[in-house]
Amino acid sequence: MPMxxxxxxxxxxxxxxxxxxxxxxxxxxxxxxxxRHKYEMRKLRFEITPxxxxxxxxxxxxxxxxxxxxxxxxxxxxxxxxxxxxxGNANTPLENDIRTVLPQDNAAYRAPQTTLxxxxxxxxxxxxxxxxxxxxxxxxxxxxxxxxxxxxxxFFVDIGGGFVFYQQNGCCTDKGQxxxxxxxxxxxxxxxxxxxxxxxxxxxxxxxxxxVHIYFNQWLGMTLEMRDYFVKSNPGxxxxxxxxxLNGDDESIQNHLFFGLGLTFMIPPKAKISN
Amino acid sequence: xxxxxxxxxxxxxxxxxxxxHRVEIIPTYNLTLNSSVVRHHGFGGIVNFFxxxxxxxxxxxxxxxxxxxxxxxxxxxxxxxxxxxxxxxWSAALNFGYVPIYGKFALFNxxxxxxxxxxxxxxxxxxxxxxxxxxxxxxQTNFDIMWHxxxxxxxxxxxxxxxxxxxxxxxxxxxxxxxxxxxMGADAGDxxxxxxxxxxxxxxxxxPTSFEYKYTR
Numbered sequence: 001m002p003m004x005x006x007x008x009x010x011x012x013x014x015x016x017x018x019x020x021x022x023x024x025x026x027x028x029x030x031x032x033x034x035x036r037h038k039y040e041m042r043k044l045r046f047e048i049t050p051x052x053x054x055x056x057x058x059x060x061x062x063x064x065x066x067x068x069x070x071x072x073x074x075x076x077x078x079x080x081x082x083x084x085x086x087x088g089n090a091n092t093p094l095e096n097d098i099r100t101v102l103p104q105d106n107a108a109y110r111a112p113q114t115t116l117x118x119x120x121x122x123x124x125x126x127x128x129x130x131x132x133x134x135x136x137x138x139x140x141x142x143x144x145x146x147x148x149x150x151x152x153x154x155f156f157v158d159i160g161g162g163f164v165f166y167q168q169n170g171c172c173t174d175k176g177q178x179x180x181x182x183x184x185x186x187x188x189x190x191x192x193x194x195x196x197x198x199x200x201x202x203x204x205x206x207x208x209x210x211x212v213h214i215y216f217n218q219w220l221g222m223t224l225e226m227r228d229y230f231v232k233s234n235p236g237x238x239x240x241x242x243x244x245x246l247n248g249d250d251e252s253i254q255n256h257l258f259f260g261l262g263l264t265f266m267i268p269p270k271a272k273i274s275n
Numbered sequence: 276x277x278x279x280x281x282x283x284x285x286x287x288x289x290x291x292x293x294x295x296h297r298v299e300i301i302p303t304y305n306l307t308l309n310s311s312v313v314r315h316h317g318f319g320g321i322v323n324f325f326x327x328x329x330x331x332x333x334x335x336x337x338x339x340x341x342x343x344x345x346x347x348x349x350x351x352x353x354x355x356x357x358x359x360x361x362x363x364x365w366s367a368a369l370n371f372g373y374v375p376i377y378g379k380f381a382l383f384n385x386x387x388x389x390x391x392x393x394x395x396x397x398x399x400x401x402x403x404x405x406x407x408x409x410x411x412x413x414x415q416t417n418f419d420i421m422w423h424x425x426x427x428x429x430x431x432x433x434x435x436x437x438x439x440x441x442x443x444x445x446x447x448x449x450x451x452x453x454x455x456x457x458x459m460g461a462d463a464g465d466x467x468x469x470x471x472x473x474x475x476x477x478x479x480x481x482x483p484t485s486f487e488y489k490y491t492r
Contacts (some may be wrong), residue, residue: 035381059311059346077383094311098356101454111357143378143392155380238353 001128016183024128028113039271041152041215042073042137051262053085056226057122057255061089069223069262077137079160083227084130085258095123106174111190113240118174122194122237124166126256129229131207133160156225158209163202164231164256171197171237193238194246205231211260219269223262230255292431293330293486299323300482301439305337305475307341310345313360313406314424315339317473323372333370335397341406343427359451359465366421366445368399388430395425401445405452405464411424412456415464427475435484438476447473 007081009274033038049069055062067085075079107116112124140218183189211225232251233241240250305317319337341362353358360476376389401421404413428439450464 035384056308057311059349092311094358097348097358098354101356101378102354104319114353119354139380140384140486141378141387143376143390153378153380181337233455236349236353240352242352 019115034256038274039152039218039229040076040217041271043076045073046267047071047264049264050221051260053258053260054254057257060092060094060095061090061125062125063089063144071135079135081133083137087126089125105256109194118192120169122168124168124199124235124237125166126164128165129163131160131162133158133207147194149166151216153212153214155212160207162205164206164229165202165207166200166233168197168200168237189244191244191246196237196246199237200235203231203233204230213264218271219266221264223264225260227258227260228255237240289488293432294325294328295346297325298482299479301477303475303477305473307471307473309470309472311343312358314342314344315363316342331372333372333413335370336367359454360406361403361449361451362406363373364402365402366399367402368397368423370395370397390428390430392428396423400423401447403449407452417450419447419449421445435481437479439479442473443473443475
């Protein structure tokens with residue numbers, strides 16, 4: 001028995017000295033989740049968002065209208081979605097200014113300045129757009145409003161592809177120009193009298209967007225988002241490269257930036273709580 | 276007496292960042308958003324002084340560099356019409372800010388960041404100048420009273436380093452080159468109300484860099 005005491009003594013001394021220092025270094029939160037008992041607002045839930053959208057950077061016409069966004073949240077941070085909108089159009093203030101100075105007498109038309117009718121018939125309206133997309137939600141949290149109301153929110157990024165559908169206002173009364181590529185020598189083609197309807201119709205578009213969901217409760221929220229549809233097009237419908245021929249060379253990549261405000265419904269209406 | 280568990284312990288975390296009587300210095304870059312013919316790049320700074328955790332006063336100044344956009348050229352080419360455009364030189368304003376919203380978020384459920392949203396307003400001065408449609412014509416310089424409303428957010432990286440992102444709507448009545456200019460000299464300009472919406476970012480630094488919590492006894 002005395003022998004055992006001598007053997008254990010060094011072990012006990014080392015143990016007594018080392019235990020406090022180990023305790024000092026260990027953080028009880030090490031390895032623990034950043035958030036406990038969190039409402040899983042997204043994971044395996046379906047989202048329906050009717051929304052109002054309006055363009056913010058159009059050169060000629062402001063497009064506005066109603067749309068619908070559908071998403072399925074595969075994970076807390078990943079979802080797939082589908083979105084579409086039908087739009088009306090109104091002139092931008094600059095477009096109104098320009099229209100007031102364009103000549104209205106079509107009989108007195110003299111190239112190269114367009115008449116008001118030529119201009120109006122060629123400018124493109126955006127009548128509809130849509131996209132399918134993948135959505136990442138890297139940020140989620142909660143905030144306090146006036147230190148009184150509290151709400152959950154998340155921030156998302158959308159990446160996808162779709163279409164933009166362009167329409168013109170009755171293009172084109174003046175398209176009597178013969179084939180501009182087959183004119184006699186020393187004849188200047190007039191792009192203002194060529195067929196501009198080639199720029200209308202559905203065009204393939206890429207789409208990127210960012211936005212936030214603000215949740216009022218477990219099933220109802222608000223969505224604010226900005227989406228950029230980038231598409232090769234010619235919004236003015238006229239000769240943009242100065243070669244006097246209307247063709248695909250007059251199209252260039254255009255960014256159509258849309259702001260959206262929507263009401264979000266989450267299904268199922270109750271969110272699970274994490275451990 | 277029933278069993279007590281850790282669930283019965285209510286913990287109220289203290290406010291992670293204090294701003295009371297601290298100064299925030301923010302070099303900023305901003306970009307005008309709502310003109311399709313000219314874009315201005317703004318380089319400037321804002322100095323905020325916090326009267327409380329939610330209220331601040333500020334001074335800001337910005338120098339602008341213009342960039343004529345493709346649409347300015349296309350309007351001339353397509354319709355043979357050139358819009359009246361002004362360039363901005365500089366602006367300065369006295370601002371007031373209020374922070375109604377603060378919160379936190381988790382990045383991929385791992386890192387937790389603090390942020391706040393603010394609203395603001397201010398009044399100041401802006402210098403603008405005509406860009407004559409015909410370069411042979413003379414220009415005109417304008418000094419306009421300007422006011423603005425803002426929304427923005429601060430994202431705290433540390434107790435003293437923040438990222439600021441904001442939208443400001445600067446409003447003023449500006450004089451533009453007349454649509455039907457009749458002479459090379461100074462014509463009376465066309466007065467128009469201007470909404471100049473800008474998006475800006477800045478990296479802010481709080482001074483002093485640290486703070487102390489005070490508790491009631």
